[in-house]
Amino acid sequence: MEIKGKTAIITGGASGLGKATAQRFHRMGAKIIIADMNPLNASVVLEELGSNVEFVEVNVTDTEQVTAAVDTAIEKFGSVDIVVNCAGTGMAMKTVGKDGPHDLNVFKQIVDINLIGTFDMIRQAAFKMQDNEPNEESERGVIVNCSSVAAFDGQMGQVSYSASKGAVVAMTLTVARDLGRSGIRCCTITPGTFDTPLMSFVSDEVRDQMHDLTPFPKRYGKPDEFAMLAQQIVENPFLNGETIRLDGALRMPPR
Numbered sequence: 584m585e586i587k588g589k590t591a592i593i594t595g596g597a598s599g600l601g602k603a604t605a606q607r608f609h610r611m612g613a614k615i616i617i618a619d620m621n622p623l624n625a626s627v628v629l630e631e632l633g634s635n636v637e638f639v640e641v642n643v644t645d646t647e648q649v650t651a652a653v654d655t656a657i658e659k660f661g662s663v664d665i666v667v668n669c670a671g672t673g674m675a676m677k678t679v680g681k682d683g684p685h686d687l688n689v690f691k692q693i694v695d696i697n698l699i700g701t702f703d704m705i706r707q708a709a710f711k712m713q714d715n716e717p718n719e720e721s722e723r724g725v726i727v728n729c730s731s732v733a734a735f736d737g738q739m740g741q742v743s744y745s746a747s748k749g750a751v752v753a754m755t756l757t758v759a760r761d762l763g764r765s766g767i768r769c770c771t772i773t774p775g776t777f778d779t780p781l782m783s784f785v786s787d788e789v790r791d792q793m794h795d796l797t798p799f800p801k802r803y804g805k806p807d808e809f810a811m812l813a814q815q816i817v818e819n820p821f822l823n824g825e826t827i828r829l830d831g832a833l834r835m836p837p838r
Contacts, residue, residue, distance in 0.1 A: 617637070
C-alpha cells in the first residue's frame with residue numbers, strides 16, 4: 584500500500600517509536616492521527632509536522648477514547664488506512680517475591696494496556712477500513728503492532744510484560760486471517776532495545792551491557808529504524824500475518 588495520501592492512526596505517537604513512525608509517514612505524505620495520553624509531547628510533534636496531523640488524547644484502555652481516535656480520522660481525513668499500535672508500558676515485578684505474590688492488579692493493568700488496548704484499536708479501525716475502496720492489490724488497510732523481544736525471551740521480573748507482548752504476537756496471524764477477506768493485512772514488529780526516552784533512565788552500566796549482548800550493530804536501535812520497518816510492512820503487499828524481530832540479533836539473558 585502506498586503511504587502517500589493515506590491516513591494513519593499511530594497510538595503512542597507523541598514519543599519514542601510512535602513519534603518516529605509519525606515523522607516518517609508524514610514525510611511520505613500521509614495524514615496522521617497522533618493518539619496519545621500526553622498532550623504536551625503531542626504539541627511538540629504537531630508543531631514540527633504542521634499540516635495534515637491531528638492529536639486525539641487517547642488512553643487505549645478507554646474504549647470510548649479509542650473510538651474517538653477512529654472517528655476523528657474519518658471526520659478530518661475521510662478514512663482510516665493504516666494503524667500502527669505503539670502505545671504500551673511495563674513494570675518490573677517477579678511472580679513471587681519476599682513480600683508475597685505478584686500484584687494481580689498490576690498484571691491486569693499491563694495486559695489491559697499492551698494487549699487489550701492494542702486489540703481494541705485493531706477491531707475498531709478494521710471495522711472502518713473494510714469500507715475503504717480497494718487498491719490494485721485489493722488492499723483496504725494495514726495494521727502494524729508493536730510487541731517486544733520479551734515475548735520470546737522475557738527476563739526475570741517481566742512476567743506481565745512478556746505475557747502481554749507474547750499475546751500480541753499470538754494474535755497476529757489470527758487477526759490477519761480474520762481480516763484477509765476484507766483486504767486488510769496485519770503484522771507485528773518485536774523490537775529489542777531502542778534508544779527511546781524510556782531507555783534514558785537506565786544506567787550507563789546497563790546500557791553498556793545491552794550493547795555487549797547485541798551481536799551487531801553494538802548499540803541501541805534507532806527509533807527511525809522501527810519506523811522504516813513499519814513503512815516496509817505497509818508498502819509490501821505480500822507481508823501478512825508475520826512477526827518480525829528487530830533487535831540486531833539480541834537474545835536477552837535471564838536477568
